[in-house]
Amino acid sequence: MEPSILRRAVEAGRATASELGLQVDDVVVVHNSDRVALRLVPCEVLARVAPLGHLTDSEFEVEVALRLADVDAPVAELDPRVEPRVHVRDAFAISLWTYYQPVGSEVTPADYADVFMRHHAALRRIDLDAPHVTDRIAAALREVEDRQKSPELTDPDRELLGGALSGPSAAIGTDKAGDQLLHGEPHPGNLLNTRRGPLFVDLATCCRGPVEFDLAHAPDDVGKHCAGADHDLIHRCRALNWAMFSAWRWRRDDQMPERDHWRVEGLDQVRAALDRCGTG
Template identity: 70%
Template sequence: MEASKLHRAIEAGWATAAALGLQVDDAVVITNSDRITLRLVPCDVLVRVSLSAHLAGMEFEVEIARRLAEVGGPVAELDPRVEPRVYERDDFAVSLWTYYEPVGSEIAPALYADALERYHAALRRIDLEAPDLTDRVAGALSEVSDRKQTPELSDPDREFLSSTLSNQSTVISGGKQLLHGEPHPGNLLNTRRGPLFVDLATCCRGPIEFDLAHAPEEVAEHYPEADHDLVRRCRVLMWALISTWRWRWDDQFPDRSYWRVETLNRVRAALA
């Protein structure tokens, strides 16, 4: 989030929690991207704050979390001390979550695969309207084609991303189920309760191999009946999508300049 809005966003998260009766003496910024994540103390609540323009996405995430918790899915839960919804304050949308003290640094591939398999099983137990992965690809293709959306993308790289997205879109024409959408290691917490998934708003419909493509390569080896060729092709598609997002004119991802180059390199490496 831009520096000009960061302070106001922190204040919105702080004030929302305080107004709900939680004691707040300090706020620690954990992540800062298109939205910020705060740990408020001493109430020990995790707060996510986004611009109100992203209210619908925040509400979608809260609804997914609520439903998955009801069926025992391995997800970080909303804070039980407040009403499970998104709050609006000063042009920001705010959601409050349980804070989990991290345990260790890495999750073994077998445990990662088990958590993802249980997550997919929980998703099959809920009825939820979610966008199709084809919509995500179509959106990326539109942005690559639109110079106003990706003005700094060179012509050779624009053609490369466009052809890659078009060619790899065939990988998602098979079986579809609800997915996390971006279950990379940064979205899987290692807690005393075991691995728990976070950042659920990327939920979409597609093949399970698309989720596996976001995990470390060894994870797919432990996931029953995974199509390993499809995982590799989905990894190409994943990096092409991420690269497109980094080239958006309004992208606020940390170290954007580095990741613009790195993601293009990773697309080429995945294709090779």
């Protein structure tokens, strides 16, 4: 978020928590993109604050969290001291979550695979209306194909991303018999190592598709610990995931920090992933 909007988002998160009886003496910006995550001190709440245009996504994330909490999934939980819902204030949608202090070192591939499989087992136990991954792919492709939405994307790179989004998506969209609910983006940045063990966060990306789509977000070695995984499909999904990531970065209104770096890095990763699965 731009500085002026970020200040309003911080105040909206602080004021919402304070009015609900939580003590807020300080606010620490944990993550700043098109949505922000704020650590509220000393009540130890993580406030997720998004522009009101993301209200539906925020409400969906809360619903996913509530369903998964009922089946003991290894995910971050909403703060139990307040009503589990999305609050609206000053054109922002605000949800309040338990803050987990990160501990220890990086999660090992074996432990990553363990929490990954436990999470997907929990996802199979809930009934939730969620979009298919091909819906997300189609949305990213529209951003790439619309020059007004991605005006700085060069023609060769536009062709690269268009092909990367349309090719592998056909492979995962034809046979849906093995599809299930997915996290959507279970990459290392969305896995916290806490005193409770590793927990997945950022649940708004929950969707339906093959498990390999989620595995493609994890480090390479994680898939080796997941019996029955289709490694060729993982490679194709990894190219697809990087293509979607790049499509979002080339949006005219994208606000990810260090966007220029990630624009270049994303395209490089797409090329590398396509070469790896033999479609470059």
